[in-house]
Amino acid sequence: MYGGIEAGGTKFVCAVSNEGGIVKKVSIPTTTPEETLQQVFAFFDQYELDAMGIGSFGPIGIDQTTDSYGYVLATPKKGWTDYNFLGSIKERYDVPIAWTTDVNAAAYGELIKGAAQGKNSCIYLTVGTGIGAGVVIGGDIFSGIAHPEMGHIWVKRHPEDTYEGTCPYHKDCLEGLAAGPSIEARTGIKGQELLQDHPVWDMQAFYIAQALINYTLTLAPEKIILGGGVMNQDHLLQKIRQQFVELMGGYMETPKVSDYIVRWGLPNESGIIGSLLLAEKEHKATK
Numbered sequence: 001m002y003g004g005i006e007a008g009g010t011k012f013v014c015a016v017s018n019e020g021g022i023v024k025k026v027s028i029p030t031t032t033p034e035e036t037l038q039q040v041f042a043f044f045d046q047y048e049l050d051a052m053g054i055g056s057f058g059p060i061g062i063d064q065t066t067d068s069y070g071y072v073l074a075t076p077k078k079g080w081t082d083y084n085f086l087g088s089i090k091e092r093y094d095v096p097i098a099w100t101t102d103v104n105a106a107a108y109g110e111l112i113k114g115a116a117q118g119k120n121s122c123i124y125l126t127v128g129t130g131i132g133a134g135v136v137i138g139g140d141i142f143s144g145i146a147h148p149e150m151g152h153i154w155v156k157r158h159p160e161d162t163y164e165g166t167c168p169y170h171k172d173c174l175e176g177l178a179a180g181p182s183i184e185a186r187t188g189i190k191g192q193e194l195l196q197d198h199p200v201w202d203m204q205a206f207y208i209a210q211a212l213i214n215y216t217l218t219l220a221p222e223k224i225i226l227g228g229g230v231m232n233q234d235h236l237l238q239k240i241r242q243q244f245v246e247l248m249g250g251y252m253e254t255p256k257v258s259d260y261i262v263r264w265g266l267p268n269e270s271g272i273i274g275s276l277l278l279a280e281k282e283h284k285a286t287k
């Protein structure tokens, strides 16, 4: 049996699966590491696990040659900075464990079972409280000195946008200008309550389209998959596709934009399904 954890800033989704798919899934609120992990253990202790997969909120240490491997790094989430997350799980369960970011797990889930099935590469971008992306290339999660931080890239400012940006590190990076909290900061209204004809949606599309162009020009993935709360706005997806084509200016040939830039194929489950698939992959690799 495989165990998967999608560790988010507000909730942990834990699940077990066998070759047939998910057998049981629970949701645990994210509080302190100790309290949260206690509940995680209570769930997984009921099962005989062969391997586990963890997709965690980040940033996290993924370089096995450094001391911070398996740790949660600088996060605003209280109590979690410098927490040895992977170490705590390993201590309890002596099985192979795949360890990556929540968005990487989601990208992997989408590649194997979701919107990028049959492809070798994809990017999964979430636009929610923050902006983050996972990258799969050649069927494997991409990482170098760290996992990519594609939410914090620079984008050209919209000529009518005077908002300073919410990112505590950069102010007006992509996340600072286009994550959910920036919508509320500009308008005083939460994204889910804002009318479709509000000019802020054009700014959103302008920024997200620029990011997708940058990713396309840099990595040329076979698919870009969009998830996260803000992307529940269908009209925004249309605007992003339009801006993508317009701003690309015909420079790089991509698949038809409606096939290339798509919504998730595993709504709300890309991350947990990806974590379980990574557990399975880890199990097969270490057998």
Ligand code: ADP
Binding pocket: 008, 009, 010, 127, 128, 129, 130, 179, 180, 181, 190, 191, 192, 193, 228, 229, 230, 231, 232, 233
């Ligand atoms: P998280 O990123 O914390 O996992 P979400 O992906 O739901 O959670 O993102 C939350 C952000 O998305 C909030 O800023 C919220 O206002 C915004 N949001 C949630 N639902 C919608 C919606 N339907 N339309 C626009 N914005 C939304």
Ligand code: ZN
Binding pocket: 151, 152, 167, 168, 169, 170, 171, 173, 174, 175, 176
């Ligand atoms: Zn930033």
